[in-house]
Structures are given as structure tokens and as C-alpha cells.
Amino acid sequence: MTTTDIVTIATRPRLEHRPIRRLLARPEMGALIAALAVMAFFSLYTDNFLTLPGAGVWLESASTFGIMAVAVALLMIGGEFDLSAGVLTGFTALVVGILTTHYGLNIWVAVVLSLVFALAIGALNGFLVMKTGLPSFIVTLGTFFILAGIDLAVTKLITGQVAIQGMTKVPIYDSIQPLFGSSIQIGGGTFYISTLWWLVVTALATWMLLRTPAGNWIFAVGGALHAARQIGVPILKTKIGLFMTTAGAAWLVGMISLFRTSTVQANTGVGQEFIYIICAVVGGCLMTGGYGSAIGAALGALIYGMVFQSxxxxQWDTNWLRTFLGGMLLLAVFLNHWVRLRAGGGSR
Known part of the structure; x- marks a missing residue:
């Protein structure tokens, strides 16, 4: 046997497995397999899971979590966290509700002002994280408590209660409601426009990550911050932009919630920030940053929506849901770690 033959035999397995390794290196592969498994299980276990009425229910549930999970995934790929994302959804809806029902402001103007407030909060979060050097976990935890207090105290001070109701009586309410809260009936199932928003947000985020310089910047600041700074990546601009993206997604989910139900509670969104993070991690995002995908986060939200409704x-005890979430998070972390080892630790 010649030296050439030995080299050929030694390298053949590696070449044969290269396509598999490339496939495993995709962050969303674990979530895709898990989503198919969950879908298959509940299709067999329940009668109405794959019916149109059933699909409408779990898609509606997954869509709002999916919008936020995709935005949170971008932020996590960039190496940061936002614990104020959940409470911000309620805050934006309360702003619109109070400005329209108690101060008579035009509903379109109120919605735009709500977006401005959300983006300003996101920019402030990013600015504080970058300028102070404090962990984003701490900065946004502070923002979480500030907004939670404002939501409860200010709403009760102005309205005398902890909820905004009567949105349907606001002038020209019907001119904006279809944009965020409309639905269509298909085969007895109700499908909300939030599902379309979810698909659009996922597509835009995927395009940005994989086809634009901004996507390269996001991976760079999350995976190798020092190197990114040396090669001229606009770190401050990128990080603040990511926090603003998360805040913008929170505004969108807040509007969807408000105009779908025409009411909002002061505690809306509180605690859901952890679900967004879980969905992103299940979708392949690393807690250390620099790795993940928008599609994976969307699939993570789909898994949550399917399990939540199924x-x-x-007819199981719904108290087991949190147990499932914890197990799903741990399993996803172990699986992602294993996949990265098997795939050779690809950075993207």
C-alpha cells in the first residue's frame, strides 16, 4: 500500500461526512427535528391538532412569541440579553390605550408615539450597556422593574384600575384594527394576521443576518468583540440597533395584543421574556453569543406554541408547562453543545 493510498483511506470518512457536518452546523437543525417530533406526537395523541381549527389556535399562540423570539435571537447572537422585552409589550399597548381613551389623541398618532417610546427605551438600554460596561442582564433587569412599576402605578393613577378597556369606542379604531388584529376563517379555523407578521419578521431577520453587512456585524460583535473592534465594525451602532430592534418587536407584539382583544392589562408581558430566551436557545442560539439563526428562533416559538395549546x-394539567419549558431549555443547551462539537465548532 502506497503513501497515497493511506492518505486517501484516512481522509475518506471526513470527506464523506462533510455534507452531514455542514448540515449539523446549521443552528436551526435541532429545533427543526424537535418541531417535527412534537408535531408527529400530538398529531397521533390528539384528534384536533392537525385540523384547521386546531392549527389556527397553536399558530396564533406561536406567532407573538415567534416575533419576539426572532428579535431576541438577533440580540443574543450579538452577545446581549434584554429582560425588559416582555414588560415592554404591555407598556406600548398601555401607552396607546391611555392616550386614546383618556386624552382623546388620534389613534394613529398614539400608535406612532408608542413606537417612538419603545425605540427610545431600546436605544437607552443599548447606550447604557455600552457606555457603562455593565452586563445587559443587569441593565435591562433594572428597566424591567421600572417599566413594570410604571405600568401598574401610572395606569391605576390615571384610570383608577389596572386595565385599559373600551378601545372599540375610540374614534377610527376600525381603521387600524385590521393591521394588527384582523383574522380570516379557513375551514372552520381562525387564522390571525399575527402569523403573517411572524413570517415577515422571520424572513427579514434571516435576510439581514445572512445577506447584509449588518448581519456580519451582529455575528462579529457577539462572537469576537475585540477582533470586531480592531477591524472597524461599528460596535456601538450595532449593539444599540439590536436593542432597538428588540424594542420595536415588543411594540409590534403590544399592538397585536391590544388590537386583537381591544383591552390590555397592566401586567401584560411580565415574565414572558424568559420564554423568548428559551425559544431562541431552543432554536440554536448560544448563551455566549456569535451563533444562532432567526429561523431557529421561529421554530423554537413554534414548538412552544404547539406544546402550549396541545x-x-x-386535557393534561397545564401546570406541567413550566416543567416542560425547563426541560426543553436544558435539552436544547446540551444538544446545541453536542452539535457544535460534532460539526467542528462552526462560528456561524
Whole structure:
């Protein structure tokens, strides 16, 4: 046997497995397999999971979590966290509700002002993180408590209660409601426009990550901050932009919630920030940054939406949902770690 033959035999397995390794290196592969498994299980276990009425229910549930999970995934790829994302959804809806029902402001103007407030809060979060050097976990935890207090105290001070109701009585409410809260009936199932918003947000985020310089910057600041600074990546601009993106997504989810139900509670969104993070991690994002995908986060939200509603379909005790979330998070972390080792630790 010649030296050439030895080299050929030694390298053949590696070449044969290269396509598999490339496939495994995709962040969303674990979530895709898990989503198919969950879908198959509940399709067999329950009668109405794959019916149009059933699909409408779990898609509606997954869509709002999916919008936020995609934005949170971008932020996590950039190496940061935002614990104020959940409470910000309620804050934006309360701003619109109070300005329109108690101060008579035009509803379109109120919605735009709500977006401005959200983006300003996101920019402030990013600015504080970058200028102080404090962990984003701490900075946004502070923002979380500030907004939670404002939501409760200010709403009760102005309205005398902790909820905004009567949105349907606001002038020209019907001119904006279809944009965020409309639905269509298909085969007995109700499908909301939030699902379309979810698909659009996922597509835009995926395009930005994989086809634009901004996507390269996001991976760079999350995976190798020092190197990114040396090669001229606009770190401050990128980080603040990511926090503003998360805030913008929170505004969108807040509007969807408000105009779908025409009411909002002062505690809306509180605690859901952890679900967004879980969905992003299940979708392949690393807690250390620099790795992940928008599609994976969307699939993570799909898994959550399917399980959340299917527990009801199966008539199980819903108190087990949090146990499932914890197990899903741990399993995803172990699986992502294993996949990266098997795939050779690809950075993207």
C-alpha cells in the first residue's frame, strides 16, 4: 500500500461526512427535528391538532412569541440579553390605550408615539450597556422593574384600575384594527394576521443576518468583540440597533395584543421574556453569543406554541408547562453543545 493510498483511506470518512457536518452546523437543525417530533406526537395523541381549527389556535399562540423570539435571537447572537422585552409589550399597548381613551389623541398618532417610546427605551438600554460596561442582564433587569412599576402605578393613577378597556369606542379604531388584529376563517379555523407578521419578521431577520453587512456585524460583535473592534465594525451602532430592534418587536407584539382583544392589562408581558430566551436557545442560539439563526428562533416559538395549546387539547394539567419549558431549555443547551462539537465548532 502506497503513501497515497493511506492518505486517501484516512481522509475518506471526513470527506464523506462533510455534507452531514455542514448540515449539523446549521443552528436551526435541532429545533427543526424537535418541531417535527412534537408535531408527529400530538398529531397521533390528539384528534384536533392537525385540523384547521386546531392549527389556527397553536399558530396564533406561536406567532407573538415567534416575533419576539426572532428579535431576541438577533440580540443574543450579538452577545446581549434584554429582560425588559416582555414588560415592554404591555407598556406600548398601555401607552396607546391611555392616550386614546383618556386624552382623546388620534389613534394613529398614539400608535406612532408608542413606537417612538419603545425605540427610545431600546436605544437607552443599548447606550447604557455600552457606555457603562455593565452586563445587559443587569441593565435591562433594572428597566424591567421600572417599566413594570410604571405600568401598574401610572395606569391605576390615571384610570383608577389596572386595565385599559373600551378601545372599540375610540374614534377610527376600525381603521387600524385590521393591521394588527384582523383574522380570516379557513375551514372552520381562525387564522390571525399575527402569523403573517411572524413570517415577515422571520424572513427579514434571516435576510439581514445572512445577506447584509449588518448581519456580519451582529455575528462579529457577539462572537469576537475585540477582533470586531480592531477591524472597524461599528460596535456601538450595532449593539444599540439590536436593542432597538428588540424594542420595536415588543411594540409590534403590544399592538397585536391590544388590537386583537381591544383591552390590555397592566401586567401584560411580565415574565414572558424568559420564554423568548428559551425559544431562541431552543432554536440554536448560544448563551455566549456569535451563533444562532432567526429561523431557529421561529421554530423554537413554534414548538412552544404547539406544546402550549396541545396540552389543553390533550386535557393534561397545564401546570406541567413550566416543567416542560425547563426541560426543553436544558435539552436544547446540551444538544446545541453536542452539535457544535460534532460539526467542528462552526462560528456561524
Amino acid at each position: 396540552i389543553t387539547f390533550a
